[in-house]
Amino acid sequence: MGRQRTTNKDLPRGMALKDGRYYHVTTVAPRVWTPLGRDRAKALLLWARLEGGLPDRSIKTFEAIAQRYEAEVVPTKARRTQVDNLKELERLRAVFGRMQIDAIKPHHVRGYMDKRGEQAKARANREKALLSHVFNKAREWGYTDATNPCQGVKGFKETGRDRYVSDEEFRAVWEQADQTLRDAMDLALLTGQRPADVLKIKREDLRDGALWIVQNKTKAKRAIEITGELAALVDRIGARPRERLSAWLIQDDDGKPLGTFALRSRFDKARRAAGVAFQFRDIRAKAATDTGDLAHSQKLLGHRNRDMTEHYVRMRLGERVAPLR
Template sequence: MAKLSKKIVTAAEPAEKDYFLWDDSIPAFAVRVWPSGRKVYVIHYRSGGRMRRYTIGQHGSPWTADLAREEAIKVLARVHSGENPSDARVEERKAMTIREFSNRFLDEYVDVHLKPTTQSEYKRAVDLFIVPKFGTWRMADISRADVSEFNGDMRQIPYQANRTLGVLSKMFSLADLWGIRTDGLNPCRGVQRYKEEKRERYLTQEEYARLGATLDETEDMPEAAWAIRLLVLTGCRLREIQTLQWSHVFFDQSELRLPDSKTGAKIVQIGQAAINVIKSIPRLEDNPYVITGRKKGGYLTDLQKPWRRIRKAAGLNDVRIHDLRHSFASDALEMGADLTMIGRMLGHSDIKTTARYAHLKRENVRLSTNLVSEKISAALLGR
């Protein structure tokens, strides 16, 4: 590797995993490139018989390659004199604020380990709730009582409160792992989460008819109409349809082969009605996606806004997009599919997730039991 320069560091492209570019003038000096694109200057040195890593700072103002190299020389001089610069850093870490830690949390954990939809949820919790409340607080100073008060202030939005508490808890777990909190305590542990009411909404045959008629009239946003039809006819998750590419569609096998989903790669079996919808969609040569967006080569990123307009026109104001998936499962159960089959159709990784539909199955069993008992009762009466 050549001597690190602004040109070399700027040109370094992020990869699937983090990697180091080493400076040939100072072998212990390098820049670490994260998958998020973040670049950090570091030094590797030995102290007390162990290899240690000292972080100088992130590439950009004020740290250029030249300034970082000068700092590396100073730090290595302290190492050669018998000091361990990392000891001083322990105290610095204890002084790290939530705002400072959240940047590292998003770069090194969220962007690296989580799927895009989950990344968005985490970033929303951090940007809208955690940083506005605790941004200037030191990580080491936040107590369970502080978190409990914060959680109580969000009682009007219990679902978001629970998601935010989960994100905050993960932040403190990593703070312990990264040596930023050294007390071994997670102040989120023991804070009571709110009870969430599982909302169940399924479309009736009459509501399906109203939705279909509205989609037929949605001429000014055909991409949204196609997406809604595919959600209704496949039971797929929203993002699975949004990011569906033509290369994932196998008409002869009646399959969608999704390389990635909430539960990993999966195959979705589709019916002829869904196939007909897909075949009716114009295929753009410069766009790999089935449901295209306004940006060239991209997919339709926002379906919530057109869905609000569509559901209002159809008189379905209380129906969420995810309820279309629930309705697909409900109809499958009514037609006799068992929970294991429903789980495969929806791509559930755990049968417990599918079990939420068990009460619908029980209703079918109740009706069938009633028919059988009526038949036997009639036989006993000689009818």
């Protein structure tokens, strides 16, 4: 047990003040002293981040609230959303970090949007949305009762993706792909699932004549019948000789599952070789449009309502209409 403090008793364990500077100090040998600066409030925030704890509730800067949001709210979100949120929080911290939460006003948000929008309008919209959610959490947690400064601040207009992948384009990339990527492409096309949902499928998810999926984004549950081309694909994947067989359906011959970054890298390489420009996620939209049946597409993709599916398809193929005569 460490010695009792004789000075600076108000500092948390693992934090020290020496010659006017604050430090984070490890409690086991060899002790490492990490400088935290001279500003007490900022030092407490840095200490909290290093300790993995929460800062003093009396500190009401954006940084303090962002730390609590990162600790309590971000982990409840989907894995991909967590990654995006952490990047977005770092952007917001760089601008708003030292500001008192009450001091953030709509004109600050507008200024941030305009500056950030010069480089990435879509990212600016996502960051404003996160800022708004952090602020709402600050209100719930009692840090402020001020009006959300994002209210009334318009985001940038975004145009949804309207890329339709033809059979010829799909085949051109497929021909340049390695076998594992081919499996992933075929599975994405036949099931209409998002890339992350395709990659997480395990062999145990194939049971009772169906492929059972719980979508990461919406938590929608789907049991896709293993018939026709999907049955042939499952048989093809299962019949291929392996050095090692793992739990994952989409895996290399050594048993390693195909991860998100490997998927992107291999797909980028294949499409460059094919001279075709579409994204892996566009395969989901191709599945939706190629069914020729909106009701079928809605069920396959897990959309909550038919309007969403209609918009999804119409953006890519256009709305079919009769001629004048």
